Amino acid sequence: MIGLEDAHLLSLSQEHGVSVREELILLAGIKKSTYSMLALEKTIHLHDSEFERFKGFLKRRSNGEPIAKILQKKEFYGIEFITNENTLDPRPETELIIDLFRKHYVFSDTQLAVLDLGCGTGCIGLTILSLYKNAICDFVDISSNAMAVAEKNSTNLGVCDRSRFIVSDWFTNVSGRYDAIVSNPPYVAVGFELTDGALFDPEIALFAGDGGMNSFDVIFKSATSFMKTGAKLFMEIGFDQKDKVLALASGITLLEVVDDLAGIHRAMVFASGSV
């Protein structure tokens, strides 16, 4: 058994270039506790195996791996999602899609058939299911490994009975029409130099051809065929993609473009048919 006190945490922090705050978050993951509980403890007791695990985590963190990938969990819209090497870690800016969805569907008892395209962890569609008790959602991803994570998250949230999982190259295996389509597709241009945590996300979740527009191209060619009249499409976009996406959007009406907290055009909402 090892007793970790402040001085020991501080020296490990300096040795690995990991802040004490991050150390406590990693320890909370190991001890199945919380950061705030551990921060109050004078000594954190670890079994030898837990200490070895902690040192492994510190090494990974000092190599730049995000805490979410190390602990295999990430909070999104107040909900904890499992994530792993096969899924993009949910990003705070994607929460904008949920805010927009709530703005467009004000009543939480609305009956909605939703399609989450490129679901990854399932964070967008599953958050919608947890907010809208009468909604159902089809989750699509080309990666069966990512889909397995979305299914686990659906089970954890207790919304399996309203979730359907379809491994598909965009709309290929999808049928039917939806009230709303939500998507945060890959939109990074091939060759773009990734930084920080994105280096640990799967490439298939990030890159979309030379200009980063390939996913939008395919999605906009077919989206209206899968939307009921007046249905809405909520898309996350990259920092310079608003006009390029707009150029692809024929037969669909732009309702709004919304900026993220950094002032970057981050989400677009469209409606099928005339509004």
Ligand SMILES: C[S@@+](CC[C@H](N)C(=O)[O-])C[C@H]1O[C@@H](n2cnc3c(N)ncnc32)[C@H](O)[C@@H]1O
């Ligand atoms: C940017 S990630 C978004 C994940 C999740 N929706 C989120 O917002 O955190 C894009 C997702 O699209 C999936 N994807 C990539 N190409 C695809 C394709 N051709 N058809 C369906 N899904 C695809 C990736 O596997 C990945 O999970």
